Amino acid sequence: MRTDFRTVKEDLRKRMLDGVWPPGTLLPNELDLAAEFGCARATVNRAMRELAEEGLVERKRKAGTRVRQAPLRRVQFEVPIVAKEVEAGGSAYRYAMVRRIKRRAPDWLRARLQLAEGTQVLHLVAMHYADATPYQLEDRWINLSALPQAAEVDFDQMPPHDWLVSAVPFSEAEIGFSATSADEDTAEYLGCAKGTALFLAERTTWWEAQALTYVRLTYRHGYRMSTRY
Amino acid sequence: MRTDFRTVKEDLRKRMLDGVWPPGTLLPNELDLAAEFGCARATVNRAMRELAEEGLVERKRKAGTRVRQAPLRRVQFEVPIVAKEVEAGGSAYRYAMVRRIKRRAPDWLRARLQLAEGTQVLHLVAMHYADATPYQLEDRWINLSALPQAAEVDFDQMPPHDWLVSAVPFSEAEIGFSATSADEDTAEYLGCAKGTALFLAERTTWWEAQALTYVRLTYRHGYRMSTRY
């Protein structure tokens, strides 16, 4: 059995976790490690490169590889897709359009998306359910000057997110998370008391410097977004 | 000038973004691409592997490489470190311990951290400020059976987080984000009205299957955690 880069990687990681190589330690160079593990230098290189990407070690030419003082912590989330989220929780996903209005972009939206005055937008409100209980309220604005086809789409049949992914597979986005108080409408949609603290995700999507859509996703009371790292 | 794997990668990416290879397209195999780019197969492999890690393409032996239908979206956050966050915002960071009590772990904490009955814990409450205004309320519990040294640390001089990073450089953690209503105490600490919706981050940290600490970080009203992708 040959020496696998994963074997090397996990072995090196173990030495750091077990305190054999505490933070700040200078590791042996690639050639020496390759000799120790009985593998090619390229194999050690791959192992070390991945450890560096994970933030466990820091590499510099000539200076060598060091265990990081404060191992970097990067959290990775999958962008929550509501249908998958609901089904992963063992519930049946259901979706319903609430409102669909074509109108001129309000000022706050024009400012946020940098739209010209008088730009037409499509305002969609939709509810997402887990079994029969409200899960998420979607409040979406689509820039019709960038996506005129959206005006013809039947969003009763296809959730806006699905259509957007198919229409614009690649895009830049900014996503933000915060807490908000339920206003009267939101409280009614989500079945909670007015003033309840709710988790809010906002996303703005761009393509080639043009804003495509802005969406506010308000989650039901008690929602928690979590991950391990 | 030789063909760089970055060149190959960006060239391939461009073809997908530009619609030359729309979602679902089967890409040429590595050998053909290597011939096209005039480089070794390993170079193409590295480029494609990274594109796969980014979620742009999907690779399967024998089946080949395909452009993803719905390009996967992975969001990366740096784990927010309050001091850096505040200073990045151009404010002066200040920190103050509010309370420090050694006690037996309450039942809810024992359940969460899987502690034996009667386990001693250190309960710390601290405030983090941006300039003179409250920024974050830290409510932390440290398992003294795992970290007995914590009992002797002067947390007036060093924020708990900094001490923990130096004491336990490597650990597993679970982090969760949600929304919460300000109770009376929290409202007073953060200078907001009772019942205000606040952003809450909770983190539980483990090392070798033993819980080290559980912390609730409640942010001031209006806080927003955001990222691009």
Next chain:
DNA sequence: TAGTGGTCTAGACCACCAC
């Protein structure tokens, strides 16, 4: 300037799996 990591090459063998 010398030591270290970064990358490319050409070839090889293998595991997986769609056909």
Next chain:
DNA sequence: TGGTGGTCTAGACCACTAT
């Protein structure tokens, strides 16, 4: 069962930077 990606090797040259 054959084609594809996954990985390893041995060698080479180069870029960066600590000294």
